Structure formats: structure tokens, C-alpha cells
Amino acid sequence: MRIEAFGFPNLVRLSAFAGRSSAFLARVDHDTWARTASTVREAGGRLISLWGAEETVGIFVISAAYALEDGILWLQSPVGDGRGERDGYPDISAIFPCATRMQRAVYDLVGLRATGAEDTRPWLNHGNWPADYFPLRKLSSGTERFESQEADYPFVHVEGDGVHEIAVGPIHAGVIEPAHFRFSVVGEKVLRLEERLGYAHRGIERLFEHVPALDGHRLAGRIAGDTTVAFTWAYCMAVERAMNGRIPPRAQWLRALLLERERIANHLGDLGALGNDAGFAYGLAQFSRLKEDWLRLNNQAFGHRYLMDQIVPGGMSTDVDARFITAILTQCDQIDTQVRVMQNIYDDQSGLQDRFAGAGILSASVAEHFGVYGLVGRASGRKIDVRVDHPYAPYHEVQVQAVSDDRGDVAARVAVRFNEIYESVRLIRTLLADLPGGNVVTPVEHAGSPSCGVGWIEGWRGDVFIALETGADGTILRCHCHDPSWQNWPALEHAIIGNIVPDFPLINKSFSLNYAGHDL
Structure with a gap:
């Protein structure tokens, strides 16, 4: 499906790439935001990324980038009323499961919540940040007081006879970046793996x-x-x-x-x-x-x-x-x-x-x-x-x-x-x-x-x-x-199932x- 076929009234073509691809930018309301995600999925397009930003104090925007037949569609949807009061934005993780962690990261960084999302656990925030601290907001100074004790992360537990958990990381042997892997196993057979990342967040x-x-x-x-x-x-x-x-x-x-x-x-x-x-x-x-x-x-x-x-x-x-x-x-x-x-x-x-x-x-x-x-x-x-x-x-x-x-x-x-x-x-x-x-x-x-x-x-x-x-x-x-x-990280959790x-x-x-x- 070609981007212009969506019929966005305010579609802007950004400068064309040297080659055979382009990028387009459109600003839409929440209904169009959700409807476009469904249309992209049905057309065989893919979600590249999802992120949030505060344009001015109290005025937020949620963005998504989609890959379609003729290039990139950058979609923006305003969130906020200028008084610091924010409604959420429509969850699209049911359409694109890879959006789940991106939406969790958006909340940690900007404070925008995906309405209707099932998984709202913190992703980048490990519990050390103040309750009202969102690092990508305009008024965040970076001098806020941080905690020295990480919060417990609510891993999903697997119940059953003989099931036990193996925790690996976040510190690993050798020169390797930090990540925590929680295995639910019977014997040596893996029933479930859940990852915890965000330790290498550097702002x-x-x-x-x-x-x-x-x-x-x-x-x-x-x-x-x-x-x-x-x-x-x-x-x-x-x-x-x-x-x-x-x-x-x-x-x-x-x-x-x-x-x-x-x-x-x-x-x-x-x-x-x-x-x-x-x-x-x-x-x-x-x-x-x-x-x-x-x-x-x-x-x-x-x-x-x-x-x-x-x-x-x-x-x-x-x-x-x-x-x-x-x-x-x-x-x-x-x-x-x-x-x-x-x-x-x-x-x-x-x-x-x-x-x-x-x-x-x-x-x-x-x-x-x-x-x-x-x-x-x-x-x-x-x-x-x-x-x-x-x-x-x-x-x-x-x-x-x-x-x-x-x-x-x-x-x-x-x-x-x-x-x-x-x-x-x-x-x-x-x-x-x-x-x-x-x-x-x-x-x-x-x-x-x-x-x-x-x-x-x-x-x-x-x-x-x-x-x-x-x-x-x-x-x-x-x-x-x-x-x-x-x-690709969520797919790794599935690839290990049934292996030792x-x-x-x-x-x-x-x-x-x-x-x-x-x-x-």
C-alpha cells in the first residue's frame, strides 16, 4: 500500500532520499492513529518505532514510524490540553505486539500512557527515579533526587509441579552488557523466558x-x-x-x-x-x-x-x-x-x-x-x-x-x-x-x-x-x-521455549x- 493512498489531508512529503524511497509526515487525531495502525497491518506494512515527546510545556505528541511500499510514514498524534492535563493515546500493541515495550518506555520517559494496554509495567525505570520524574519532559532538570534501591520487578511466574526459576544476570561473566533473564524450567527444559533490560540506559x-x-x-x-x-x-x-x-x-x-x-x-x-x-x-x-x-x-x-x-x-x-x-x-x-x-x-x-x-x-x-x-x-x-x-x-x-x-x-x-x-x-x-x-x-x-x-x-x-x-x-x-x-528481543523469549x-x-x-x- 502506498502512503498517499491513506488520504491524510495534511500529509507532508519530507525531502526525498537519494535513491528510490521517501518519507512522509502526517498529524492525525486518535481515531485515525488507531485506524491507521490496523490498515498498515492489513496492508503488510510494519511498525518500525514508536516514541513520545513534549513539544511545549504541557503539550505532548505520540509518534509512530511505519514502513510501507513507498517508504516511511511518520505519524504524529497530539496528546494534552496545554494545562498539563493529559489523556492517554490509543494502544496499538494488540495490532503490533512489538509496540508493547515501546509504549512502556514512552511512559517512563515522557509520562504518556497507552489507553487499554495490558502490560503497563515500567521498562526503563527500575524504581530509582522519583515518582514524578520523566526525563524527556521540558521541566525535568536532571538534578532530582534518585533512590539507591531498585524496585522488585513483577516477572510473570509459571506455576506447576517441578517448575522452578533460574535467574541470570544482570551482571554476566566476561565483557558483556547488563541484562536480566528469568527462566521458568522443569529440569533443564525451558518453559518460559522473560527478559529485563534497561540497565544500560544512558539518557x-x-x-x-x-x-x-x-x-x-x-x-x-x-x-x-x-x-x-x-x-x-x-x-x-x-x-x-x-x-x-x-x-x-x-x-x-x-x-x-x-x-x-x-x-x-x-x-x-x-x-x-x-x-x-x-x-x-x-x-x-x-x-x-x-x-x-x-x-x-x-x-x-x-x-x-x-x-x-x-x-x-x-x-x-x-x-x-x-x-x-x-x-x-x-x-x-x-x-x-x-x-x-x-x-x-x-x-x-x-x-x-x-x-x-x-x-x-x-x-x-x-x-x-x-x-x-x-x-x-x-x-x-x-x-x-x-x-x-x-x-x-x-x-x-x-x-x-x-x-x-x-x-x-x-x-x-x-x-x-x-x-x-x-x-x-x-x-x-x-x-x-x-x-x-x-x-x-x-x-x-x-x-x-x-x-x-x-x-x-x-x-x-x-x-x-x-x-x-x-x-x-x-x-x-x-x-x-x-x-x-x-x-527482536521479544522473539528471543519464544525461540528458547522447549530448549534446554x-x-x-x-x-x-x-x-x-x-x-x-x-x-x-
Whole structure:
């Protein structure tokens, strides 16, 4: 279904993406808000994100971003009467179950409640915040007195003979971000898993309000270190669309080069970790070596192992030296060859395949129910890839061959990673072979009026989304950032059901979801 077919009388087309996709903004009442969610679901569209904001003191707005046939629909619905008295907004979690946690987060951050929602437990607020504290309200100073004792979280309990609970986290062994997992089990068989996140909440979206719009890319790049390219590009895209920036073709192609290098680096790391979690330490050793070589060339060619601060509003901070183009192409040949050798080794290891096959099955129906996308979705037959479905420059010229698998288990998610490495290597070769000449940056200037823009990038986990609103003076009024882990974390709770507890680290790693980028 095309966005214009909704017939919104106040539909505004935001600046078109360079490519074959656009974004539209519409302001609607509550009835239209709920009706649109149903229509989007029936039309096969998907909910990308949901968030709230206080526009002026006492005047609130709830927003949702939907992916439809021709791009993004950003829907806003006012909440409040200007006197600080707020009605709720219609719950859409019955239509899009993935909205449940987003709506809970909206209440914690802004104080807006979804009317009729079944699950109203706190999400980001762990009980340390004052009762009347909502960090994204205009009058919140950040100097409120906080409690030092967390409140008990009302986990859902499973009753029955022989059922007991196993609590894991939030502190974990090794270098891993915090999360709490509550297992209900009989013996070692998992009957239910419930997650508790929010421990890594750093107030990122409030921090954006203290940063000029043209400088916010540095903060965006630090939302999640393993996704710095995707978040920075999405932020810069939002700025450029809000301010009608024009990006040099060479910069667009270099951005894609960095994005594919980020994708490969993360897949290499995950493939090694998955081997190790299944008791195959050789896989960890070999893939760690390959990833380290990959990151070292990042540092040599672009000045940073994880490619931070390379993408800036208007283009790139630096060009790539011709001598490193040769080195990148040579490394692509080496990676392609060595990863194929490792895939053969993985396929031939019967013990490894016994752990992978049939573990953590996420069926296509469950994936569709939760709106799962990205790598995990493609491993369950959901062929969703923004680079293919809504290509932005240069992907409308360099066509991506989407990778998918229908099995939905750990083995499928491993296979998708291998094949995405090969596809990204192919894309890097194509990008460098046809790399345009010219400058790598064009200055972007604020026009002196309030503006809106969105960024939408297919990161290595899935599509990363940013919605930006700026003031007349170039300040950020609201910057909402969304990682695909919001949709994928609830699906992990279902994928573990019927498996044994010792298989959870393997299944969890096969999803490889975001903690800090999800908590914000």
C-alpha cells in the first residue's frame, strides 16, 4: 500500500532520499492513529518505532514510524490540553505486539500512557527515579533526587509441579552488557523466558537536546559501538533531509563501503563466538584472527578500528587513499577464501552441526507476529532488507542480492551470516571498482526554520531508524533513535521455549541483539 493512498489531508512529503524511497509526515487525531495502525497491518506494512515527546510545556505528541511500499510514514498524534492535563493515546500493541515495550518506555520517559494496554509495567525505570520524574519532559532538570534501591520487578511466574526459576544476570561473566533473564524450567527444559533490560540506559535522547544538530553525528556514533556506521549514517541522513543537504556521489559510495565493512566485522566476530559457544574453540581462534586483521585495516585506511566519526553531515570527514583501495581489495580476496574454508569446516563438524540444527527455532509466523526483521528475520524466511526494498544511494545503483533462509534455527542464522559476508565482499568490490571521483563533503547549513528529517539504514542487525526535529536556531528539539533489537528481543523469549538452559548462550548469540543501543 502506498502512503498517499491513506488520504491524510495534511500529509507532508519530507525531502526525498537519494535513491528510490521517501518519507512522509502526517498529524492525525486518535481515531485515525488507531485506524491507521490496523490498515498498515492489513496492508503488510510494519511498525518500525514508536516514541513520545513534549513539544511545549504541557503539550505532548505520540509518534509512530511505519514502513510501507513507498517508504516511511511518520505519524504524529497530539496528546494534552496545554494545562498539563493529559489523556492517554490509543494502544496499538494488540495490532503490533512489538509496540508493547515501546509504549512502556514512552511512559517512563515522557509520562504518556497507552489507553487499554495490558502490560503497563515500567521498562526503563527500575524504581530509582522519583515518582514524578520523566526525563524527556521540558521541566525535568536532571538534578532530582534518585533512590539507591531498585524496585522488585513483577516477572510473570509459571506455576506447576517441578517448575522452578533460574535467574541470570544482570551482571554476566566476561565483557558483556547488563541484562536480566528469568527462566521458568522443569529440569533443564525451558518453559518460559522473560527478559529485563534497561540497565544500560544512558539518557542519550536527552543528551541530543544539548548538541547542535550539525554536531550530533558524534553522539549518534556512540549509541552502539558495533553499529557506529549505521547510526551515524542514519543521523546524518536525517540532518541532510531536514536541511536539504546534497551529498557528493563519492561520499555516498564511501559510506556504503564503511557500512559493508562494519557488517563483515560483526559477522566475523559472531561466527567465532557461535563456534565457541558450541564447544568449537578453533572457530573462535580463526574468526578472531580474521576480524582483527579486518579492524586493523580499518584503522590504517580510515583512522579508526570501528570507523567512528568518518561519516559527517554532508558527506565524509576523510577520503580514502588510493593505496588503501588496493589493500582493501586484496583483503576482500583473502577474507572470501578463508571464510569459505571455515564454512566447510563448520559444515563438516558433526558435533557443531548437532548443536546448531534445530536449536532456538523462530518460526516464520512468530517472526511475523513480532515484526522481526534484519538478520534474524531473514533467517526465518522474512526477506526484509532496506537496501533492497527501499534502496538509498548508492544501493539503488549497486543492487544488493538479499540473503535468506527458511529454517529459523541457529544453523540458519549461521548460514545467513556466512552468505552475507560473501555478498558484502561482492558489494565492496563493486563499490571500489566504480567509485566516483570528486569531493567527499558538501557543507550543510541550517535554513533558519524548524525542520524534520528521518534516516533509515540497513545496519548489520537490521534497519536503524532516526527521526529528527530541529528548532529555528539549529538546535535539536527531539532526536529519536531506534535499533531493530526492539522487535527482536521479544522473539528471543519464544525461540528458547522447549530448549534446554545450557543452549541459551548459543541461541542468544545467534540473535546477537543490542543492549545499550536498545536501552538508550
